[in-house]
Amino acid sequence: MSQTVDRALRILSDLGGGPKTLDQLAGLLGVHKSTALRLLQTLESQGFARHDEQHRYRLGPRLFALAHQALDELDIRRLAAPHLAALNQKHGHTVHLAAYVAGTVVYIDKYEGRHPVRMHSRIGALAPAHCTAVGKVLLAGLSEPLRKGAVSRIGFERYTPNTITDLDAFEAELAQVAAQGYAQDRAEHEDYINCVAAPIRDAAGTVLAAVSVSVPEPVLTYSGVLALLPDLLSAAGAASAELGWSAPPPHHDQEN
The missing domain is CATH 1.10.10.10 (Winged helix-like DNA-binding domain superfamily/Winged helix DNA-binding domain)
Structure with a gap:
């Protein structure tokens, strides 16, 4: 090159x-x-x-246009759609699908919530990686060299008092996300929005996208959003199964 x-x-x-x-x-x-x-x-x-x-x-706008063309060639939105729509229908909250494209977190699908408080996100918009649940999931799913490179380019802009702006704290957050299999955003990007996100994987276990549920604080408290995790993980798992992924069996330590 x-x-x-x-x-x-x-x-x-x-x-x-x-x-x-x-x-x-x-x-x-x-x-x-x-x-x-x-x-x-x-x-x-x-x-x-x-x-x-x-x-x-x-x-610039031409990069986004190319990204849209590339995303149109992916099956992930089509395969995930029924599971995300069902999650949205069951709870009535905003559901996002995001992917890591050309070094950026991009919303590639969105299901609007039924409550009157709307989010400013839209399909094709960028999401800051360090303070959104989908961004954390996508970064945590990268290989170590790619993740370190991506994190090194983050400006750690503060959006709310809860935004993580320290490199060490953010790396610890990503390690926790990778270990637990989901991410949280407690009013880190928008001061009235709480969110949880989970990965969508392919047959090899590679994280291809992240699905999230986002809810305004006046509609549902943070603990209430965390209570949605089982259904979110179920939807993400079902979408992953469409891509050939199967969860590894649980590990049980054997006593000697």
């Missing part, structure tokens, strides 16, 4: 962790600002990057 292409892809991956300034991107690449600027101008001209009024760079 040419150095220019490699650097351009690294910029897109870095932007997947959140908006960055020119200085930040040049530092992450280890190049002079003029070099980073030339790459960004090329990416902007093709619609893969854009900059805002604060002179920060973000992922």
Whole structure:
């Protein structure tokens, strides 16, 4: 791979962790600002990057369009749909399906809740990986090298008083998610939303997506959201079974 292409892809991956300034991107690449600027101008001209009024760079609309095309070729939404719809129908709460695409957490499907308080999420929107339950599930499911690389690019922006902004604390959180098989978001992204998420796996056990249930605090307390875990895990397991995954048998220690 040419150095220019490699650097351009690294910029897109870095932007997947959140908006960055020119200085930040040049530092992450280890190049002079003029070099980073030339790459960004090329990416902007093709619609893969854009900059805002604060002179920060973000992922551009063409990247999202390509991501949509790639997602349309996946069977995961179709296979998971009946199980997610049933979960949504049973409890009436918002159900999301998210995937890790091009270094970013993307909502690839959504089932609206029946209560009047609506979430701002939408299909195709990005979710911050460090403070959403789906983001934690997806990062925890990556191989160690990919996970470390992804975590190193997170800006740890604080969205609420509960947002995890410490690297060590977040790595400990991911270890817990991997061990317990689900993730929690207790008003970490939006200060009135609680959420739980679980992985959807393929036949090899690879985490392909994450499914979540999100509920506004006025509708259901945090403990009430945790009570939805059995049904969430059941839906995620059923969707995983559609992809060929079967849960390993429980391990029982034998006494000598």
